[in-house]
Amino acid sequence: MRETNCIFCKIIAGEIPSNTIYEDGEFKVILDASPATKGHALILPKNHCADIYEIEEDVAARVMKLAKKLACHMTETLQCDGFNLVQNNHEIAGQTVFHFHMHLIPRYKNAKNNDILKWTHENFTPEEMKEICDSLKQ
Numbered sequence: 001m002r003e004t005n006c007i008f009c010k011i012i013a014g015e016i017p018s019n020t021i022y023e024d025g026e027f028k029v030i031l032d033a034s035p036a037t038k039g040h041a042l043i044l045p046k047n048h049c050a051d052i053y054e055i056e057e058d059v060a061a062r063v064m065k066l067a068k069k070l071a072c073h074m075t076e077t078l079q080c081d082g083f084n085l086v087q088n089n090h091e092i093a094g095q096t097v098f099h100f101h102m103h104l105i106p107r108y109k110n111a112k113n114n115d116i117l118k119w120t121h122e123n124f125t126p127e128e129m130k131e132i133c134d135s136l137k138q
């Protein structure tokens, strides 16, 4: 259930030190080593899986339950003003560590830089939007 050469598997095994804020049988939650904000943390499932495509549905559901619990706890403790949950999949989407993780990012009104997750917008015609919508309907 671990992958050789995976840095998060090594952190989970305790071979690489981390600032662990929560641990149970299934998850380890650590502070991000290069935090976007104060308290930026990562939920790591202990069983290695690369991304949203690989993670088991039940595990993914429990990640979200834990994210909800920690977001509330961290908001109260850090007195932050908002919160982002971010989860990147594949290099094009910004994933740099290929062991599934959910970013927990506290947000502060008085932070030096609040543009950490700003994106630009693309325009689609109403026809294109309908085509996209139709292609995605299940």
Ligand code: 5GP
Residues within 6 Å of the ligand: 007, 016, 018, 019, 030, 031, 032, 033, 034, 035, 042, 087, 088, 094, 095, 096, 097, 098
């Ligand atoms: P991604 O870009 O894959 O969504 O996020 C990977 C995150 O892992 C980055 O925010 C990065 O700072 C963090 N990270 C990478 N290596 C380590 C490490 O060895 N320890 C910790 N605590 N965080 C790490």
Ligand code: ZN
Residues within 6 Å of the ligand: 002, 003, 006, 007, 008, 009, 010, 048, 049, 098, 099
């Ligand atoms: Zn791993």
